[in-house]
Amino acid sequence: MAKIKKLTREQIVQVAMEMFDSEGDAGFSMRKLAGKLGVDPMAIYHHHANRNALISEVVQAYLSQRRIPTRSGDWRVDIRELCQSLRGLAKSHPNIFRLYQAHDTWVPEESRISEAFHTILLDAGFESQTVVRGVRLLSNYTESFAVDELAGWYKPLDDSDRAQLVQTVSADTHPAMTRLMDDIGTADAEADFAFGLDVIVRGLEAELVGD
Amino acid sequence: MAKIKKLTREQIVQVAMEMFDSEGDAGFSMRKLAGKLGVDPMAIYHHHANRNALISEVVQAYLSQRRIPTRSGDWRVDIRELCQSLRGLAKSHPNIFRLYQAHDTWVPEESRISEAFHTILLDAGFESQTVVRGVRLLSNYTESFAVDELAGWYKPLDDSDRAQLVQTVSADTHPAMTRLMDDIGTADAEADFAFGLDVIVRGLEAELVGD
DNA sequence: ACCTGAACACCGTTCAAGT
């Protein structure tokens, strides 16, 4: 698209990020990126080793946008805010969040977010192993919820979804789900997320009292 | 490889499943599958509409292998067993499990597993909405744990991983993680999974008592 | 009905060449 006189690593990452943001994985290729930069496809390889390395940079740039919320003093509140901030990041750039999830190469920025989680639970007084496990549990929950939310799992079912579900879920083969159909059909991402977070936080609290 | 006189939908799915099982996503393509079947690539399209439809069939065949554990009478035990059976399925065929995770088209077999979850929590006496939310929380937890486990996140760090981590996690920028390094470095998938499950089950229990 | 073969519109990446 816009011709750039001299390529830089950063410009390439920037444009790649915009492409992912607006079009998602399907809209991105090294060749399309080159086209957007007004450059031969192979020019990119002079600045980034390959596709995967470039994507690591995109993910890194994406994660560095994330603001860590300030502490309140109550670990339950802080954990909730940190999880919500991660979910917010996911929702603000769904396509790049999906890219981050699918990208299995580790990226340094992840440790900044991880540190915030660890600090909160450590200060709350959990023992070391519980802190480590609790962080994994919480970040796991938040990220997988966000993935499902972005995939549209927490929207109320529309007519065609419901029809498809009713087709396979009949009263004799799926009595429980049939009884629960009203609650399965209606979903509220906000309340559902808060519910799971409450369950986990409550479960963790017991580890603290049990000392 | 082996020449088949007449293609059937089932044979195609079977061979595709074996390819995914042994080689994963990278080792599969419609053309390679055709090669394995000793047939022109386009012959497959006579039996399956396209790549995505074929993969739905593979996922469906995979999920139908899953045995639902018998009930014990204690919902806490039953939930644990059901989650472990899902995790077991993931570990027995990691590549197909990853395929299932990445595949965003809904597949009927999913509802069989879902029904088992709903039944347990419903029988345990939770109210409707809590059942639905609890099932989502538990299956979410189990699947995302399995994904991480298969990606190697719950293996103790080897020397190169540790070196990479120490490089970005220094005492002044990451004090909490530095303190916790021993517990971050050692991980035990079995115990870590049980921990998370306990936390969630304990958190759910409160919903029952709170009535 | 079932399969083939050529063709289309793509990929990521290597390698030799240009400035």
Next chain:
DNA sequence: ACCTGAACACCGTTCAAGT
């Protein structure tokens, strides 16, 4: 040092043709 261009070894899928 930085970029180009041709080439390689792939993709999924359409379409017309063969049996």
